[in-house]
Structures are given as C-alpha cells and as structure tokens.
Amino acid sequence: MPLTIAIASGKGGTGKTTVAVHLAAWLAEQGRPVHYLDCDVEEPNGHLFLRPKWTVEEEVSIPVPAVDHDRCTRCGKCAAVCEFNAIAMLNKPLVFPELCHGCGGCTLVCPVQAIREVPRVIGTMATGRAGKIQFTQGRLNVGEPLAPPVIRAVQARRAPDAIALLDAPPGAACPAVATARGADVIILVTEPTPFGLHDLELAIATFRPLQKPLGVVVNRADADRRVQEYCAGAGIPILAELPAERRVAELYARGELLFAALPPWRDMFAKLWQQIKALQ
Amino acid sequence: MKVVITASGPTLAEPIDLHFGRAKYFILADTETGRAKAHDNTPNLQARQGAGVQSAETVANLGAEVVVTGSVGPKAYRALQAAGIKIALVEAVCPGTEALRRFKDNELPVLDKPNSEGHWV
Ligand code: SF4
Ligand code: SF4
Numbered sequence: 001m002p003l004t005i006a007i008a009s010g011k012g013g014t015g016k017t018t019v020a021v022h023l024a025a026w027l028a029e030q031g032r033p034v035h036y037l038d039c040d041v042e043e044p045n046g047h048l049f050l051r052p053k054w055t056v057e058e059e060v061s062i063p064v065p066a067v068d069h070d071r072c073t074r075c076g077k078c079a080a081v082c083e084f085n086a087i088a089m090l091n092k093p094l095v096f097p098e099l100c101h102g103c104g105g106c107t108l109v110c111p112v113q114a115i116r117e118v119p120r121v122i123g124t125m126a127t128g129r130a131g132k133i134q135f136t137q138g139r140l141n142v143g144e145p146l147a148p149p150v151i152r153a154v155q156a157r158r159a160p161d162a163i164a165l166l167d168a169p170p171g172a173a174c175p176a177v178a179t180a181r182g183a184d185v186i187i188l189v190t191e192p193t194p195f196g197l198h199d200l201e202l203a204i205a206t207f208r209p210l211q212k213p214l215g216v217v218v219n220r221a222d223a224d225r226r227v228q229e230y231c232a233g234a235g236i237p238i239l240a241e242l243p244a245e246r247r248v249a250e251l252y253a254r255g256e257l258l259f260a261a262l263p264p265w266r267d268m269f270a271k272l273w274q275q276i277k278a279l280q
Numbered sequence: 281m282k283v284v285i286t287a288s289g290p291t292l293a294e295p296i297d298l299h300f301g302r303a304k305y306f307i308l309a310d311t312e313t314g315r316a317k318a319h320d321n322t323p324n325l326q327a328r329q330g331a332g333v334q335s336a337e338t339v340a341n342l343g344a345e346v347v348v349t350g351s352v353g354p355k356a357y358r359a360l361q362a363a364g365i366k367i368a369l370v371e372a373v374c375p376g377t378e379a380l381r382r383f384k385d386n387e388l389p390v391l392d393k394p395n396s397e398g399h400w401v
Binding site for chain 1: 327328329330331333334336337340355358359362363364
C-alpha cells in the first residue's frame with residue numbers, strides 16, 4: 001500500500017492543516033493519487049481549503065448495551081466487568097450510554113445473554129472529492145467525549161491505492177495517538193516559540209514509543225533556532241522550514257491555497273516530499 | 281431511617297463535602313438508633329470516569345434511603361433515582377452533625393432534578 005502519513009502537532013494553530021492540505025495539493029498536481037483523511041474530528045478544517053464535494057455521508061456509532069430485564073438474573077457481572085463505570089447495579093443493572101466505550105465486555109460476561117448491543121451515534125463521516133484528491137472527514141458530535149472510534153472509522157475508509165494524509169488532532173492525547181497508530185510516518189508541525197518547543201517535546205515523548213519514523217516541520221520559521229537545536233540533539237530530522245510571510249496569513253484567512261500566489265511554496269513541498277520519502 | 285451524609289472526613293464532626301460524586305467519605309447514620317458508620321469513598325475517586333455513578337451504587341449498597349449532600353450530577357442523579365434514594369440538599373459547608381440535624385428537622389429541600397453538570401474526566 002502507498003505511504004500513510006500522519007500530520008500532527010503538539011498544540012493547535014501551528015499550521016498542521018496548512019502543511020497537510022498543501023502536501024495533498026502538491027501530490028495531486030504531480031498526478032499522484034492522494035486521499036486526505038481529516039482525523040481532527042473535534043475541529044475538522046481541511047475541507048475549508050480543499051473544498052471537496054461530498055458524495056457519501058454516514059453516521060458513526062458505537063455499540064452500547066441494552067438489558068433485557070425479564071431475562072436478567074441481577075447477578076451484577078456486567079457492572080463489575082465494566083472498566084468505565086457505565087453500568088451500575090441498582091437493584092437491576094442501569095446503563096449509562098454516555099459513559100460506555102463500546103468494548104463489548106458486558107455482553108460477553110452476561111451468563112444468560114440478557115444484553116444486546118444497540119448502536120449509539122457519536123459522530124458523522126463524509127466522503128467526497130476535491131479535484132483529484134479523495135477526501136474523508138470525521139466529525140465528533142458536540143459534547144461527545146470519545147474521538148477514537150470516529151478516527152478509526154475515518155481511517156477504515158482509506159483508499160488502498162492512494163497516498164494517505166491523516167490530519168491528526170492537535171495535542172498528544174488519545175485521539176492524536178489513535179491517528180498516528182495508523183500511519184507509516186509521523187510529521188510533527190511546530191512553531192519556533194518557547195510554547196511550540198514545549199508542546200513539541202511532549203508530542204515527541206508521546207509518539208516515539210510508536211516506533212515510527214518521525215520528522216519535524218518548522219512553520220513560520222524565523223531567527224529562533226531552539227526547535228532546530230532541540231531536534232538535532234534528539235536525533236529528529238527537520239523535514240522543512242516554512243517561512244513566516246504576511247501573504248501566507250492573508251491567503252490562509254481566506255481559505256486559499258498558496259501555490260497560485262506564491263509559486264516558491266511549490267518547491268518547498270516538493271522538497272518536503274523528498275524528505276518524507278527519505279525518512280522511511 | 282438510613283441517611284448517608286457526604287463528608288470530607290470519617291466522622292460527623294467533619295465538614296460535609298458538597299459534591300456527591302467526589303465525596304471522600306459517606307457516613308451512614310441511622311436516625312432511629314443514632315449510630316453512624318463511615319465508608320471510605322476515596323478509592324472510587326481514582327476512577328477515570330463515572331465516579332458519580334459508582335458513588336450512587338455504593339450508597340445504594342450501604343442501604344441508604346436518603347443522601348444529604350450539596351450537589352448531584354445528572355448521571356449520579358439518574359442512578360440514585362433508579363435506586364429510589366432521595367436527595368436532601370445543603371447549600372453551604374457545615375459539620376455533618378449540623379446537616380443531619382437540619383435534615384431531621386425537615387429544614388432541607390429535597391431535590392427533584394440534578395443540580396450540577398457532569399464532568400468528563
Ligand atoms: S460495552 Fe464495555 S464500556 Fe460499554 S457498558 Fe459494556 S463493559 Fe462497559
Ligand atoms: S450480567 Fe446479565 S444477568 Fe447479570 S446483571 Fe448483567 S444483564 Fe443481568
């Protein structure tokens with residue numbers, strides 16, 4: 001299968017989506033099949049730049065238990081097995097669907113098959129095309145706490161013959177790790193600021209145990225070289241340094257891609273692609 | 281009647297804990313015999329989520345008919361309802377003895393809907 005690349009960042013607002021959408025656009029310009037999978041399910045925004053036309057919309061659900069109280073013997077095994085406190089024994093088992101992670105443990109443990117699983121919708125998924133780019137986006141419903149099932153559903157849509165770009169949720173928590181797990185290589189986008197460096201260090205500590213090739217893109221690069229020095233010390237390659245330019249911010253704010261107005265950016269992404277391939 | 285008071289320490293002399301799901305101790309008091317017994321709820325507070333639901337299960341197992349506390353989240357409320365346990369509300373921190381006296385004197389309002397937002401831990 002062609003390469004799967006996760007584009008992550010230790011914190012939001014570093015330019016992770018900028019890197020992901022331009023890499024997708026550049027690859028498409030080269031005639032390479034590419035699939036953009038927006039796994040930033042709490043705040044997907046890749047579509048604002050690539051503007052796909054949606055063709056399929058689906059719901060994403062997790063299986064939650066429903067108890068048949070006539071059959072239930074009130075043994076309490078389901079409540080005892082649930083790690084997430086989603087079932088309480090109060091005379092009879094009471095299910096809290098909003099706490100359930102859909103692991104299926106309670107159904108397995110019930111000695112009298114009194115539990116059946118019913119789907120609970122936690123998000124949606126949309127698939128379409130943006131020119132030559134295939135596009136899938138996941139979206140977690142507001143107030144839902146569980147991003148990983150939606151992220152896994154999005155990843156399951158990956159086209160087998162295309163390079164996959166996973167736009168990962170910011171940060172270094174479960175959703176980011178769930179995304180990075182599905183990748184062959186991980187790109188961390190950061191800014192050359194003390195905060196950027198701090199979050200980058202956390203992200204590196206989180207992603208390194210996945211034992212996947214890891215590289216850093218410095219966005220809005222300037223005279224501050226601390227990120228580069230840190231990465232040199234940690235043995236992590238800098239794949240690209242994207243300059244801070246006022247025009248970039250203007251085009252970004254309008255949701256426009258940079259290549260038409262700023263042709264040198266094309267070369268930067270060509271070089272980035274070479275670096276990514278060399279990472280493996 | 282068996283009453284559970286949410287407390288910050290193991291005796292009724294301690295101040296009550298206003299958050300049902302996050303209380304350190306549940307003190308089971310029998311209004312007829314005057315006896316009180318503490319249950320340590322701290323292990324349950326380590327739970328990643330659903331501490332309120334677990335707390336409700338615990339007080340149900342203690343045999344409580346009423347919980348005297350300051351606030352109850354929506355999930356714990358549903359669980360207490362399912363167990364048929366009433367909720368009497370104290371508005372400010374006071375010693376457990378004082379909360380129990382006020383409950384016995386019918387000075388505390390009894391809750392009919394949850395009064396605190398749930399938290400995702
Ligand atoms: S499916 Fe898993 S998380 Fe959900 S209630 Fe059953 S045991 Fe708990
Ligand atoms: S494990 Fe099955 S029988 Fe036992 S309490 Fe749960 S639902 Fe009822």
